[in-house]
Amino acid sequence: MHRALSRIAVPLAAASVLIAAPAYAQGPANDGDSRAAGDVPAAADNPGAYGKNDAGGFRNVLPPGQNGLDTLGQILNFRATGALPKHWADQQPLYDGLLYASPTLTDSQVKDYYKDATFGVKKKNRAKTVKPRKGVTILRDKQYGVPRIYGKTRSDTMFGAGYASANDRLFLMDVLRHTGRADLTNFLGGGNLNADANQWQNNAYTEADLKRMLKAPAQGSLKEWNKLRKDVKAYVKGINAYIKAAGKDDALLPGEYAAVGQKLKKWKATDVMSVATLFGGIFGRGGGAxxxxxxxxxxxxxxxxxxxxxxxxxxxxxxxxxxxxxxxxxxxxxxxxxxxxxxxxxxxxxxxxxxxxxxxxxxxxxxxxxxxxxSASVGDAIQKEQLDGHHSNWELLSAKNSANGRPLGVLGPQVGYYLPQVLMELELHGPGIDARGASFPGVSMYVQLGRGRDYTFSATSAxxxxxxxxxxxxxxxxxxxxxxxxxxxxxxxxxxxxxxxxxxxxxxxxxxxxxxxxxxxxxxxxxxxxxxxxxxxxxxxxxxxxxxxxxxxxxxxxxxxxxxxxxxxxxxxxxxxxxxxxxxxxxxxxxxxxxxxxxxxxxxxxxxxxxxxxxxxxxxxxxxxxxxxxxxxxxxxxxxxxxxxxxxxxxxxxxxxxxxxxxxxxxxxxxxxxxxxxxxxxxxxxxxxxxxxxxxxxxxESATQDIRAAKVLPTVFEAMGTVSDPELTAAIDKLKAWMADGGHRRDLDKDGAFEHTAAIQILDAWWPKLLTAQFESGLGTEAFSEIQNMISFGAVSSRPSAPGFSDGWWGYSLQDLQRVQTGAPVPGGFPVAFCGNGDKTACSTALQDSLKQALTVTPEQLYGAGACVTDPQPSCWNANRARVTAGVTAPSVYPFQNRPTFQQAVSVGR
Incomplete structure (x- = not known):
């Protein structure tokens, strides 16, 4: 976004006592809350029955892991021994592993990189059951710790969603509600001032505004809206039940509160609205420029x-x-x-x-x-998601084109990488509701991207x-x-x-x-x-x-x-x-x-x-x-x-x-x-x-491809014409060999360097010089600069970041060079040619000169900053780095993939 992939480390003061804490501890049996009148009891029984109301064929992955609770004792233990809390990072190997298996992937291997997402839990795989109040049962599996929430009534299910969400993401939820309100600085410190300013500029709301949002929708049934309001109310009660329990039991309390000197505070329905404004303003808007x-x-x-x-x-x-x-x-x-x-x-x-x-x-x-x-601002990291080119994708094939006669889908949102993840997984069952998938903590009373009984749904930002x-x-x-x-x-x-x-x-x-x-x-x-x-x-x-x-x-x-x-x-x-x-x-x-x-x-x-x-x-x-x-x-x-x-x-x-x-x-x-x-x-x-x-x-395979190598360089080489300089010829040969190999930015042999690193470095150094040579003289300095305020080159940024290859000047470059080569207008292109002012020879000279200049750029100049000062190469620079909002700060670096954060692999049916 572009991208400043940043992280926070939470250095806690030394403590004399290590607090032993289970990953998931049971809360109070009943918080005294009575269920809302009119709730209809669920007809279903046997909470957790594996495969019940499930058509089959659902798998997913959400790295690094389900658990986002690290108590003070666990944080100190991590710093002393490197030990991670249970279910902290057990899905990361699945996610990373697909990168290396992809070139030869078979159907039998899909299960190795996407976990079973069937409703319920097999009895032999059940972890300890939590019943935070009468009518609510929360089951987790031993393997990954995903919560399955069962409610006797719908309000019970919503209450359970709030309780389980707080169990897995309470501190992050606090960060999100403050970010939405543009007062994260008050909660986490002055480093978040710029993020708060951005939020206030784009999504300023008073408390009265947030209350107003809940009263009635702009369109739709008021009766249905009132049911939704009741869902939100029960969800907030579930969060507060967990907060009440955590205030009495250090085994439920995130250790980060001690680091920032903040106390637990109850949630309100307007906090849910605050989180909704944050994510809606980032992922659900377009235009305004x-x-x-x-x-x-x-x-x-x-x-x-x-x-x-x-x-x-x-x-x-x-x-x-x-x-x-x-x-x-x-x-x-x-x-x-x-x-x-x-x-x-x-x-x-x-x-x-x-x-x-x-x-x-x-x-x-x-x-x-x-x-x-x-780089130490959670708020900045979240705000920059709006600009990030590292975004969601989904792919669907119809039943007619499928080998098994059923539609095929690979689907997921890309929301960046966080520790703990800014998405969380949960499964919801109750009257009128059966779903499993990913949600944003703080608005996780519903599954927002996932599956139902016999269907799946997902989105990309439009x-x-x-x-x-x-x-x-x-x-x-x-x-x-x-x-x-x-x-x-x-x-x-x-x-x-x-x-x-x-x-x-x-x-x-x-x-x-x-x-x-x-x-x-x-x-x-x-x-x-x-x-x-x-x-x-x-x-x-x-x-x-x-x-x-x-x-x-x-x-x-x-x-x-x-x-x-x-x-x-x-x-x-x-x-x-x-x-x-x-x-x-x-x-x-x-x-x-x-x-x-x-x-x-x-x-x-x-x-x-x-x-x-x-x-x-x-x-x-x-x-x-x-x-x-x-x-x-x-x-x-x-x-x-x-x-x-x-x-x-x-x-x-x-x-x-x-x-x-x-x-x-x-x-x-x-x-x-x-x-x-x-x-x-x-x-x-x-x-x-x-x-x-x-x-x-x-x-x-597309997740590691450089779009410039795949789509632009062939035309660039054609426009360069005959190249006689041996140094340029050698560079072009390296680039062509990389292109013939797919133009990937990946390290399949795990030796610490991308295959074709030399070619990748050449293109990274060349790209901004190529575009400058192609466009600046024709556009003039002012216009050339102004256009970059709207759409950047898509070049190496000023700090380590993973490329998204979404928006850049690659289409501009291609269509301009096509016009120079043909001498004729290109559909959708420019009314004039820019490279060499339309002269083939002048354009060729400009391109060759720009490559000559690029070959003088060293790896240290390109990649020797931030986390890559001691490892100046593209594999370091492009790594996916997590924004850490936890005291347990590992794992925080993953191999580059331009891939959804949460992803489903689905063919519905058995």
């Missing part, structure tokens, strides 16, 4: 004139590149209007500056930001456009008043006061700061500028703002068998999710897809790409400022299909004519999804039938 896009446009217009500048902007924008790969081939038009429509257009005036709003103030803020190490920017025209000579529907109105000021002291985790000197943003009827102010000579404040409007809780309705339905019995019912359930996700569904007969999200109907005739005036005349259709509701795109207009032969989503373009959001400029002539889809299409070509192992293999 209209101001940056406008600045790029102005730079291009200044360089090339208005007409040519706009044409070049359109080429880089890649809004609807006709050659872009899509998950489904059908057309679902959205936001296809004129980008430059003059109606309400609010571009910043040429030659004027746009000033970002400064969120942080206070005497200590500057010193805190200077002293803080963002990033489709649910955020717009409005230019509020200022009035009364004030920065904090604006004109709306003919009246001069005051902006609402939202303030968060922060104070911190050094602790064992964060040594930032004590201080105070204030976070401040202003809110208009449209949203939070992000920038100030000038439009048509008038001063404006740019405010972002997000359809899910103040409605983060609404999406919970869809997740609730995913866990209910009656709501997921067919592709149609799945799509209806997915349509209740307001966050922007690509949802996959699979059962024993069918596969299906649906793009969820609350997408606004913009004012007719206005630009879908740039800011528009916020005077009220150009609001979203049906916009109601009081309730923050608007007209939304009808469900039937969302991209969707069923039983397509091969479907792949790796955060790529969903469908033809579904415009990329204004923040997404990377949907060019190819995308990383091509790497997987091409392998699957080969597997089923000519009437062949594929196996589950082949689907797994298509995913895993």
């Amino acid at each position: 209209e101001v940056t896009s406008a600045q790029i446009l102005r730079a291009l217009e200044a360089r090339f004139g208005v007409e040519q500048g706009r044409a070049i902007w359109t080429g880089f924008r890649s809004k609807n590149n006709p050659t872009a790969p899509t998950t489904i081939p059908e057309s679902f038009p959205y936001q296809t209007g004129d980008s430059f429509a003059p109606k309400g257009l609010a571009l910043p005036d040429p030659g004027t500056s746009v000033t970002p709003w400064k969120v942080i103030s206070g005497d200590s803020s500057s010193s805190a930001l200077a002293a803080a190490d963002d 990033g489709s456009d649910n955020v717009d920017t409005f230019a509020e025209v200022l009035c009364d000579g004030s920065k904090y008043k604006y004109t709306y529907k003919g009246k001069c109105r005051k902006m609402e000021k939202l303030v968060r006061n922060l104070a911190w002291a050094p602790n064992a985790i964060d040594k930032t000197p004590a201080g105070k700061a204030k976070l401040k943003v202003y809110r208009t009827v449209h949203g939070l102010v992000t920038h100030y500028g000038t439009v048509n000579g008038k001063k404006v404040a740019y405010a972002t409007a997000r359809t899910t703002y103040l409605h983060e809780a609404d999406s919970i309705m869809g997740f609730r339905r995913f866990n209910e068998p009656d709501r997921m019995s067919s592709p149609k019912k799945f799509q209806q359930s997915a349509s209740k999710i307001q966050f922007t996700f690509n949802w996959a569904f699979q059962n024993a007969k069918h596969t299906a897809y649906y793009l969820s999200g609350a997408y606004p109907e913009r004012a007719k005739g206005t630009s879908p790409d740039f800011p528009v005036l916020g005077t009220g005349k150009y609001d979203w259709q049906g916009f109601d400022p009081k309730n923050y509701t608007m007209d939304l795109l009808a469900p039937e207009r969302h991209p969707q299909t069923k039983n397509q032969a091969v479907m792949v989503s790796w955060n790529n373009k969903p469908a033809k004519d579904w415009s990329a959001s204004d923040r997404q400029w990377g949907f060019g002539p190819f995308y990383r999804s091509n790497l997987i889809e091409e392998k699957l299409q080969t597997a089923v070509s000519g009437g062949k039938k594929a196996t589950l192992a082949q689907v797994v293999q298509a995913m895993e």
